[in-house]
Amino acid sequence: MTVIGWIQIILFCAIVVALVKPLGWYMTRVFNGERTFLSPVMRPVERGVYWVGGVDERREQHWLTYTVAMLLFHVGGFALIYGLMRLQAVLPFNPAGQTAVAEDLSFNTAISFITNTNWQNYGGESTLSYLVQMLGLTHQNFLSAATGIALAMALIRGFTRSSMRTVGNFWVDVTRCTLYVLLPICIVYALFLVWQGMPQTLGAYVDATTLEGGKQTIALGPVASQVAIKMLGTNGGGFFNANAAHPFENPTALSNLVQMISIFALGAALTNVFGRMVGNERQGWAILAVMGILLVAGVTVTYWAEANGTSALQALGLTGGNMEGKEVRFGIVASSLFAVVTTAASCGAVNAMHDSFTALGGMIPLINMQLGEVIIGGVGAGFYGMLLFVVLAIFVAGLMVGRTPEYVGKKIEAREVKMAMLAILVLPLMYLGWTAVGVVLPSAVASMANAGPHGFTEVLYAFTSATGNNGSAFAGLTGNTLFYNLTLASAMFVGRFFMIVPAMAIAGSLVEKKSIPASAGTFPTTGGLFVGLVIGVILIIGGLTFFPALALGPIVEHLAMNANTLF
Amino acid sequence: MLREIRPAILVLVLLTAITGLAYPLAMTAIAGVIFPKQAQGSLIEKDGKVIGSALIGQEFKEDKYFHGRPSATVAPDPNDASKTVPAPYNAANSGGSNLGPTSKALNDRVKEDVEKLKAENPTASVPVDLVTTSASGLDPDISPDAALFQVPRVAKARSMSEDAVRELVTQNTQGRFAGIVGEPRVNVLALNLALDAAKAK
Numbered sequence: 090m091t092v093i094g095w096i097q098i099i100l101f102c103a104i105v106v107a108l109v110k111p112l113g114w115y116m117t118r119v120f121n122g123e124r125t126f127l128s129p130v131m132r133p134v135e136r137g138v139y140w141v142g143g144v145d146e147r148r149e150q151h152w153l154t155y156t157v158a159m160l161l162f163h164v165g166g167f168a169l170i171y172g173l174m175r176l177q178a179v180l181p182f183n184p185a186g187q188t189a190v191a192e193d194l195s196f197n198t199a200i201s202f203i204t205n206t207n208w209q210n211y212g213g214e215s216t217l218s219y220l221v222q223m224l225g226l227t228h229q230n231f232l233s234a235a236t237g238i239a240l241a242m243a244l245i246r247g248f249t250r251s252s253m254r255t256v257g258n259f260w261v262d263v264t265r266c267t268l269y270v271l272l273p274i275c276i277v278y279a280l281f282l283v284w285q286g287m288p289q290t291l292g293a294y295v296d297a298t299t300l301e302g303g304k305q306t307i308a309l310g311p312v313a314s315q316v317a318i319k320m321l322g323t324n325g326g327g328f329f330n331a332n333a334a335h336p337f338e339n340p341t342a343l344s345n346l347v348q349m350i351s352i353f354a355l356g357a358a359l360t361n362v363f364g365r366m367v368g369n370e371r372q373g374w375a376i377l378a379v380m381g382i383l384l385v386a387g388v389t390v391t392y393w394a395e396a397n398g399t400s401a402l403q404a405l406g407l408t409g410g411n412m413e414g415k416e417v418r419f420g421i422v423a424s425s426l427f428a429v430v431t432t433a434a435s436c437g438a439v440n441a442m443h444d445s446f447t448a449l450g451g452m453i454p455l456i457n458m459q460l461g462e463v464i465i466g467g468v469g470a471g472f473y474g475m476l477l478f479v480v481l482a483i484f485v486a487g488l489m490v491g492r493t494p495e496y497v498g499k500k501i502e503a504r505e506v507k508m509a510m511l512a513i514l515v516l517p518l519m520y521l522g523w524t525a526v527g528v529v530l531p532s533a534v535a536s537m538a539n540a541g542p543h544g545f546t547e548v549l550y551a552f553t554s555a556t557g558n559n560g561s562a563f564a565g566l567t568g569n570t571l572f573y574n575l576t577l578a579s580a581m582f583v584g585r586f587f588m589i590v591p592a593m594a595i596a597g598s599l600v601e602k603k604s605i606p607a608s609a610g611t612f613p614t615t616g617g618l619f620v621g622l623v624i625g626v627i628l629i630i631g632g633l634t635f636f637p638a639l640a641l642g643p644i645v646e647h648l649a650m651n652a653n654t655l656f
Numbered sequence: 657m658l659r660e661i662r663p664a665i666l667v668l669v670l671l672t673a674i675t676g677l678a679y680p681l682a683m684t685a686i687a688g689v690i691f692p693k694q695a696q697g698s699l700i701e702k703d704g705k706v707i708g709s710a711l712i713g714q715e716f717k718e719d720k721y722f723h724g725r726p727s728a729t730v731a732p733d734p735n736d737a738s739k740t741v742p743a744p745y746n747a748a749n750s751g752g753s754n755l756g757p758t759s760k761a762l763n764d765r766v767k768e769d770v771e772k773l774k775a776e777n778p779t780a781s782v783p784v785d786l787v788t789t790s791a792s793g794l795d796p797d798i799s800p801d802a803a804l805f806q807v808p809r810v811a812k813a814r815s816m817s818e819d820a821v822r823e824l825v826t827q828n829t830q831g832r833f834a835g836i837v838g839e840p841r842v843n844v845l846a847l848n849l850a851l852d853a854a855k856a857k
Binding site: 093096097100134137138141142143144154157158161162164165166169212213214215223224225227228230231232260263264267268271272275276279280283284285286287288289290291292294295296297298299300301303305306307308309311313314315318329330331334335336337340341342343345346398399401402405406407408409410411412413414415416417418419420423424439440441442444445446447448451538539540541542543546563564565646649650654655656 | 674688711754758
């Protein structure tokens with residue numbers, strides 16, 4: 090670890106924190122339906138969408154209707170991606186002549202993108218046409234992100250509204266999020282990325298004759314427009330196979346810094362939106378503090394582990410840390426920070442190969458995802474995930490003092506706690522359950538790239554990432570098999586929607602309750618005690634659930650590495 | 657609930673057209689005008705032929721050129737499409753080795769590379785980036801240490817003085833952005849082009 094390394098980490102954190110208030114202010118205006126500086130341009134487009142879609146923007150929805158609208162929207166998105174992938178060979182914008190994608194891979198990818206996971210069983214430049222990249226993947230990057238934010242808004246309204254039945258209008262929330270937040274930022278952002286060196290072309294792959302006379306085919310495409318939303322919307326699905334490690338998908342150290350910031354920007358700002366909407370910004374800062382403490386702890390471990398390197402490298406006299414699977418322009422620190430950030434959020438883009446990280450360095454990304462990706466988290470998804478933990482923490486606090494727990498003016502009762510527990514328990518069922526199958530079934534075992542405990546970690550990481558809708562991978566695992574395409578798709582589906590529906594049920598139950606003013610007996614939720622309590626609940630629930638699995642994977646591998654055992 | 661079906665189809669179609677077609681196509685048009693070179697992939701031409709991209713590493717094996725990092729990229733086996741064969745710096749199929757910290761295969765390969773490099777330059781210590789594969793397999797850069805390590809070999813192969821070659825390395829070393837962000841690096845293709853140009857003089 091170096092001083093300049095830590096300065097880079099602090100710089101990153103400072104910029105993210107500085108963005109929280111302005112972005113939070115702007116997003117609050119957007120979701121309250123107020124006028125913004127973009128209204129002259131976007132309002133006519135917005136009205137057009139409602140007019141064609143038959144949406145009455147003043148008609149609000151009950152939580153069930155809101156949820157059904159969201160689900161129907163995803164059925165359409167699924168059909169669109171699946172159809173495009175199967176038919177890409179006969180559709181335009183296919184200069185590389187990609188053939189139809191197989192049924193199981195198309196199914197997996199379609200589920201992957203509608204759930205904001207963006208798991209890459211596909212190879213990007215070697216599998217998909219430009220049309221699929223744009224019309225299939227880029228569009229769903231926008232809409233799955235907008236959906237996540239819309240759902241977070243519905244849950245926030247559950248807290249802020251008193252004795253009502255509706256939580257907002259799904260179509261309005263999604264449309265406004267896309268037109269006023271995501272699209273304008275992406276337009277500026279994509280141009281910045283092109284300036285840094287990212288291609289944005291519909292031209293065919295280029296054949297180059299190298300300096301030594303070899304032949305090199307260079308894959309190109311409309312990269313920047315997709316990468317902008319891929320990061321901003323915490324999607325993470327790469328245009329290229331190597332994702333943000335590819336020099337075209339992350340050309341410079343500066344583009345890398347901005348990409349990391351854009352992963353966190355909207356998710357961090359949502360805590361401020363929450364604070365503003367409940368009428369006390371300190372409620373938002375308290376939640377951000379919980380996230381920040383967990384993040385810094387994770388970064389410290391991974392950076393330390395990667396800078397130390399592996400004992401095999403050290404034995405050969407190689408210093409400078411574990412550079413296997415990392416790029417020189419990012420080095421140890423920016424690769425470690427990116428890995429923690431991308432898994433703290435549900436982004437899943439990678440600028441280094443997590444599979445080649447040291448055992449402990451790679452364990453932190455795994456833990457981040459197993460905690461439910463509540464450290465900033467996916468846009469929207471991370472925030473409602475965190476609120477589920479807050480509900481539990483408040484419940485625990487209430488038990489300790491013997492009062493009915495309340496949070497920002499709403500009583501937290503049996504129904505909310507049951508729903509929060511359901512959402513939190515269904516995740517380990519998916520990733521632990523499928524991992525158990527994956528390490529026993531011979532056809533699944535054959536997919537492991539590494540032997541020993543590292544192979545087990547590959548499988549655990551895959552199902553954890555899928556369930557958490559992250560999408561990063563220990564990419565040595567051969568995921569494009571029938572078994573993994575189907576099981577990972579089921580994990581992604583359950584991980585997304587079995588979290589959303591209980592969260593929406595909580596929103597629906599809260600919105601009907603009366604707001605009660607804080608009294609002397611109300612547990613304060615803006616102070617250090619609350620922050621500590623939430624962190625405690627997250628770590629205890631998380632630790633009890635997955636510590637045994639970690640012991641079989643990264644922990645035993647770390648011990649083996651120190652004993653110079655190779656597999 | 658039934659009345660949500662119409663927006664589910666039409667809002668989807670409209671937002672898809674905006675974000676999936678209008679947006680990327682507009683960005684392609686604008687980027688092509690403002691940043692035409694980058695938008696096309698930062699291609700480098702020599703005598704009218706494309707010799708590569710400034711951002712994409714390529715394979716160098718000859719002694720007279722600086723070498724990049726080992727690359728783990730593969731290509732489909734021409735004899736059996738279900739298998740792959742090593743194809744270093746395959747810019748149509750990026751990827752890393754994905755070998756873990758306790759991998760015997762990784763350790764054996766690194767050990768072999770270290771021995772080769774030690775034989776080439778016994779006095780200097782081997783820089784770690786020169787014996788580890790990059791994440792993309794297309795890393796265009798090496799660390800300044802990794803470039804300086806190769807100076808004696810390149811100077812000998814080109815019958816140049818080591819100082820002259822070292823001077824070129826220094827000229828082609830890029831620092832951190834604003835002195836803070838990223839790592840110092842040397843673009844291997846740019847350095848090798850500079851070497852060829854120096855010889856031509």
